[in-house]
Amino acid sequence: MEFLEYNDVSAEIKGNMVPGRLKMTDQNIVFKNSKTGKVEQISANDIELVNFQKFIGSWGLRLFLKNGTLHRYGGFKEGEQEKVAKFFKTNYNKDMLEKELSLKGWNWGTAKFNGAVLSFNVGSNTAFEIPLHYVSQCNTGKNEVTLEFHQNDDTPISLMEMRFHIPTNELAGDMDAVEAFHQQVMNKASVISVSGDAIAIFRELQCLTPRGRYDIKVFQTFFQLHGKTFDYKIPMSTVLRLFLLPHKDTRQMFFVVSLDPPIKQGQTRYHYLVLLFGIEEETSLELPFTEEELQEKYEGKITKELSGPTYEVLAKIMKVIINRRVTGPGDFLGHHKTPAIACSYKAAAGYLYPLEKGFIYVHKPPVHIRFEEIASVNFARGGASSTKSFDFEIELKSGSVHTFSSIEKGEYDKLQKNKE
Structure with a gap:
């Protein structure tokens, strides 16, 4: 299979050039965001036209799709134009034309x-x-x-x-x-306006980040977080990942929603929503769809009537509507037979969860680290020559270091095995 791969290409996202890796095969074009790990895939059949155009300091690809959307990737060298054009012609039967831009500087047109x-x-x-x-x-x-x-x-x-x-x-x-x-x-335009009935409503949920009690109303393309002081409308397209994590006390559950871009409260940015549920909290609701609509829209992945623990019902609805998998803890079980490791991060106490493909810490502030971001890990002795605890340091390829401190000595062997 013929393919082209570029490891230092940037995608234009809301005016910002985001670094990542671009791979073009005979079936599709895949861009992986280096910062978030988010993967965007464009099918070859969806491409309407392709241009090679001048970017600031480099050349770029301009892809216009049949659904009317535009994708731009920068970081190409001028000498690569012929090779890329040949690839598009051979694999997609598309002529890659150079797009001429107006440089007159006029503000009328x-x-x-x-x-x-x-x-x-x-x-x-x-x-x-x-x-x-x-x-x-x-x-x-x-x-x-x-x-x-x-x-x-x-x-x-x-x-x-x-x-x-x-x-x-x-x-x-x-x-x-x-x-x-x-x-x-x-x-x-991506203008969010509340119209029509919500698919599901959850009342007075305990939210740790941002802190407070919020009603969550789930709509088709966004969900609304409504509290006494703040009101957020969050597009489903901004949800990066979903996590369902058992609390160390085994009586509560964290439901974590990773967002990119984050929501804002004044000057504070929230990249994660962290909700806390009691295991025994239950709810039941009926979705406003017929059985035929559920089959057509969601391929029968969800039923009209839902009941059970509140965290489970919310996670299932979000999973199906957003079409994102819900990540739980991996096979790791710590010293106390739970997936959670009690520790401190930046002077705040919380829990570290080893996952199948990374680590997540909740809750202040929440941190998600993918294995592919990690350069090295280090087990260090805790402060003041402590013999009862140790620190777990994760150094990223970007050079930054996350230190999770005051971890019980009993977790050392468990974490060591997980690292291997």
Whole structure:
């Protein structure tokens, strides 16, 4: 099987170039985010057209899909154009054309909508493009449309908003050009508005991060976290991973939702939601779907009536709707016959869980470490020449070190075996 692989390519995500690894095979194109481990896959059959275009300091691939979405990857060298073009022609039967950009610097031109992309053209060349799912809000004024954008916390400078002035066109007749522009944007924008009934509602759940009691309302494309002070609407597409972890006391369960990008509360960023449930808390609910709809939408993976422990019901609904597996602890059992290792991290007490493909610590702050990120681990003697505890240090390939301290001596052999 012929394939091309690039280990130092970046994907453009909300205005930020995110490093990762790009692999192109005869079946699909796969990008793996180096930071989060998230994998994005594009089927060869979904590609409408491909361009080779100039990026800042390098060349890049521009993939436009049949569903109207745009993907851009930077970090290619000019000399690789011929090899990449040959690959696309041979495997996908696509001609890779070089995309000419307008460098005039004019701020007037023609706005064109193509799928989920807004292009601003000067003459016959594109000055810039906006993937419309980056748009968080769109407002209109007299002869004006304002676009607001989802922010990316990983980039030092973010585009907050952009205004388009649309002159009155007497030839347009009854059609309002501003309203038509607004409608085109809203059709593809990632604007979350609560409409319709929730699929499931869970009341007064105990949330450790962010702290408080919250109602969770699950909708088709997002879920709402509603508390006394704060209200969050979280797109399902931002959920990276789900974890279900038994508390060391065996009477409670942690349900952890990993988010990228995180939710914000003032200047605080929450990359994880950590919910705590009592083992004996139970709930029962009925999903607002017919049996036929459940079969069609979710392939029969979930039933109309659900009952059982609350954490189990919530985990099952999230797993099926988001289509993410729920990760539990691996085969590890510690000194006290539980998967949790009591320890301290950054002066806060919590629990470390060895997983099948990494470690997770809850809960303040939550930390998830994948095995592929780890450069080395070290068992160190605890502070003040302690003989009753030890420290477990994990050094990442990025150079940062996570130290989990005050671990009982009895866990040493168990962790040592798990490391091997």
